[in-house]
Amino acid sequence: MKTSTTLIPGFVRRAPLNLKVGVILAATFTLMLVVAYFSIISTFSIFLDKINTDQLNREIVALQQHMHEIEEEVVNAARLLSYAPGLTEAVNARDADALRTTILLQGESLELDTIIVVDSFKDVLLNISGTDVTLSPQETDRILSLALLGTSTSEVITNTESESSIQLVAISSFKDTSGKVIGAVLAGRSIDDSFMDMLNFGRSNPAIALIHNSRLVAQSTIESAGAAVYDASSHQSQIDQAQRGEIWMSSTADSSDRNLDIPTQALAYAPLPIGGQSRSVLAVVNDYQTLYDFQQNLTINNIYIIILVLGSTVTAVILVLSWSVTRPILQLRSISQKIAAGNFQQRVQLRSEDEIGQLAQAFNAMAQEVEHRIAEAQAGRERAETSDKVKSAFLASMSHELRTPLNAVINFTRFVVDGDMGPVNAEQSEMLNESISSAKHLLKLINNILDMSKIESGSLKLFIEDNISMNSILESAVHTGRGLLAGKPVRLHSEIEPDLPLLRGDKQRMLQIVLNILGNACKFTEEGDIHVRARQQDGNILISISDTGPGIAPEDMGSVFEPFQQTKTGLRQGGGTGLGMPIAKNLAEAHGGRLWLESEADKGTTFFITLPVKSAILQPTLA
């Protein structure tokens, strides 16, 4: 138990309940938020990947389509040039100027980089090259041969200067009126960076590049995050795959294949068939940073909103808990403390009917019951006190009313016996003395009955004094005892330690204790010895009174100290009320002492009394 509480820091144990719940809620929400955040990010990445894949596919289709259109344009341009007005005449006439004029006029709006016109002998009649590079003569010768055979085609031809510079060319032959091929026209369009820009519809995203014979020949130049971010040489296998006609695409989910520095880019290699050849590959780099940023901002904004909502929720929970749990509990505590302090009218004021409300109701019911019982106990105590007072007053009045006539009975008789009223003869004297003795016995009985009543009603009051001499009490008792024994063959021995310590207690009652016991011993002992012994022992005075009387049978032992019970012997002996012993025992105990007996039938009885020298339970009445 101890270890488990010490494991929890004090400030946690002391923290308010609503705060603890709030912290737990906040922690849970934060954890959920983190999980949700990463879940969203991961889901979005997959989603983005999918979007990007679709986008790239659409891009590839569009670009291939565009390329095809451009190729058609060049083919058409070659055909258009072969129908240029005056071409046949100029060729027949070998008029270079006229040829140039007619071709330039026809080709003005055709955006061609190269125009070559040859005759049927493949002699070049006109060669207009818009770029600094010239076509590879072998390839030009080959394609023109095809043209002169009447074929109309298009293909990619490398430039002489650089193998990484290519042109898209188309050819068209032209005939004279007899239908004989008299020459051919070649129209070429340089596939350079600006071509790529055009192919890309002038966009910056995606960035595209053309790879021909595994060489990068041109790429879009409009500034883009995707421009020149890939290294074609490291993608040889992917490029080869595209050359075989399959599209290869990078995937975010498979980042090992990406080889991209920027995580927000996707890359595809797609075949770009030109002129029936498939030596060209289109690289498309799509950048989705914007989308990514947008999503990021959206996520962050959402997180702000979520944090705001969760924060409000936690605050609301704390407030609700505070209002509905903590506050009532504190109120309950405060009311409990007030009730504990004796303010029994206090009640908890709670209107809610939830568990706390029910607790409060139960608490109030308990408080009601407590108040009721306290009031009852109070009333009971008052009743008991009143009843005790009434009882005490009755006993006091009874004592007074009985003693007053006995005063007259005893003392008038005494006057007569003493001869104050004239001479009395022996017989009269004896009878009058008997009457005095009976009256005194009656007085004693009355006293005993009143004492017992007081003991039983708990209204016995001791008159406590200090410095009571047990020696003088015992002396007086022994003196009385000797008087009682007059005429009987019984010796009364006093073995009292001199200078017993002075006691605190009720002198009169102490004498009563000793006299009740010694009186009995004198009464019941017919012959032999009575020993009164007293000594100091362990802070007590131990008094023993032993006789050689009839003793007390074991079956009577228990009844000796029971009020109104007398032993068989006691009954035989006659007289007495059976109250002497119980009163003596009660008085000894009221002093913090004890009274007990040891007896053997026919051998005698020993009573023991202990009285504390300075009883802790007694306070001097007059102090």
Add this chain to the structure above:
Amino acid sequence: MDREPVVLYVEDDVNSRKLMEMLLKRRMKLKHVTILEDSQNFISNMQALDPKPNLILLDIHMLPHNGFEMLAMLREMSWVGDTPIVALTASVMNEEVQRLRNAGFDGCISKPLEIEDFPDTIARILEGERVWRITS
């Protein structure tokens, strides 16, 4: 004893008065014994006393003034001084004796009287001893 005892006894019980009269006058042969049978006109009765008593014995259960009231009235009188005022009563339970002590009585003699010891008790009281004689 410097001077002869002058005793005042106030008692409403006729037998007690008779008994005390025999005790004080016949047995002890005191010349100055005043016995009042009630506490009416107590103050004027006291003023009329001559000679003034040097021992006053009061019963407690009396009308119209009980022993405590009489004690209080006596204590107001200048001639009383330290004249012993002793209760002579049959109400001798501890709490009752306690009330007597608290009220300022100088002693108590219980009824029934022990007439053999009575003269000695009176002598001791007159010598200034405080006697709380409570016997069975």
